[in-house]
Amino acid sequence: MRRNFRITLGLALLGALVLIAIAAPLIAGDPLAFKTINRLQPPSPEFWFGTDNYGRSVYARTVYGGRISLLVGASVALISLVLGLAIGLVAGFYRRLDGIIMRVMDGIMAIPSILLAIALVSLTGAGVLTVIGAIVFPEVPRVVRLVRGVVLTLRELAFVEAAVASGTGGFFMLWRHILPNALAPLIVQASYVAASAILLEAALGFLGIGTPPSIPTWGNMIASGRSFLTIAPWVIVFPGVSLAIAVLAVNLLGDGLRDRLDPRLSHRL
Numbered sequence: 302m303r304r305n306f307r308i309t310l311g312l313a314l315l316g317a318l319v320l321i322a323i324a325a326p327l328i329a330g331d332p333l334a335f336k337t338i339n340r341l342q343p344p345s346p347e348f349w350f351g352t353d354n355y356g357r358s359v360y361a362r363t364v365y366g367g368r369i370s371l372l373v374g375a376s377v378a379l380i381s382l383v384l385g386l387a388i389g390l391v392a393g394f395y396r397r398l399d400g401i402i403m404r405v406m407d408g409i410m411a412i413p414s415i416l417l418a419i420a421l422v423s424l425t426g427a428g429v430l431t432v433i434g435a436i437v438f439p440e441v442p443r444v445v446r447l448v449r450g451v452v453l454t455l456r457e458l459a460f461v462e463a464a465v466a467s468g469t470g471g472f473f474m475l476w477r478h479i480l481p482n483a484l485a486p487l488i489v490q491a492s493y494v495a496a497s498a499i500l501l502e503a504a505l506g507f508l509g510i511g512t513p514p515s516i517p518t519w520g521n522m523i524a525s526g527r528s529f530l531t532i533a534p535w536v537i538v539f540p541g542v543s544l545a546i547a548v549l550a551v552n553l554l555g556d557g558l559r560d561r562l563d564p565r566l567s568h569r570l
Contacts, residue, residue: 308561311554318547322367329364332357332517341533351535353526362517363539369429369518370499370547377436377498378491384437385444386487390479392445393452403449406442414439414497415504422510432511436498447490451483492555496548503544519544 321328339356342348350359392402409417414436421435505511506520514521519540526536 305557307553308557311550311552311557314546314550315554318367318543318550319371321364322371325361325364325368329361330358332361332365333515334358334361341529341536343533344535350539351533353522353536354529354533359522359536359539362522363519363543366517366519366522366540367543367547369512369516370502370520370544373429373433373436373502374495374499374547374551376433377440378495380433380437381440381444381494382487382491385441386448386480386483388441389445389448390452390483393449394479399449402445406445409439410442410446412439414501418501418505419508419510422505427511427513429512429516432502432505435505436501440494440497444487444490444494447486448483451486452479455479455482489555489559492551492558496551496555499544499547499551 334357336356339348339352340354342352342356344351348358348360350363353359353362388402388406392399392406417439418432418435421438422431425431425434502511502518503520503523506518506522507524509521509524511520512518514525522540523537523544526533526540529536
């Protein structure tokens with residue numbers, strides 16, 4: 302019951318955020334429109350979330366900012382999953398390549414994710430695609446290590462040994478026997494990668510090296526509004542709360558899926 306509640310709540314929150322982001326042109330105004338006469342106005346019937354220091358609607362910018370954060374989270378999770386799955390299957394199944402691949406992955410993981418992302422963004426310039434690539438690069442080794450561990454465990458099971466004894470080829474072995482059994486932990490890992498990507502994108506935006514300032518994101522909204530926290534807290538409260546809800550929804554979904562898909566946890570619960 303508890304795990305079903307977490308999955309349901311996570312899906313409800315995440316679905317609501319996705320629908321709001323998709324419907325942004327219909328329910329929010331122009332996030333770039335500004336009037337200096339309206340700067341730092343508190344929440345009101347005209348401006349639901351108030352205005353920022355340029356007189357722009359915080360509500361419109363928060364809604365449009367969700368598009369970037371959710372896009373980055375979903376894209377990073379998908380790309381990291383595909384790359385990590387392919388590399389992890391090869392590393393876990395082919396022993397000769399295992400040492401080389403894992404030493405490269407260990408080298409990448411030795412660098413803190415935020416520093417690696419900052420370096421890549423600084424080299425290639427700001428932009429949504431650049432941010433996605435900068436976050437994917439440090440996330441792939443974590444997926445690789447997970448997939449490799451699962452493959453190493455599956456290699457020792459009886460059904461895999463029976464398939465090897467019957468002459469099943471390497472590619473068909475990976476596709477038919479190992480990949481289906483590795484999907485459950487990967488689905489759970491994807492939710493954590495998405496939550497981490499949303500936070501890292503916000504951190505890059507807060508540092509001013511993520512997406513350009515003209516593109517509203519929760520991170521750069523918090524960064525631009527931190528100077529006005531004492532006189533206009535709504536400038537950072539609403540994007541901050543939206544960011545917290547998005548990460549909470551993804552984590553709830555991941556925890557619920559972990560309990561549902563892990564046979565040991567499922568039996569214990």
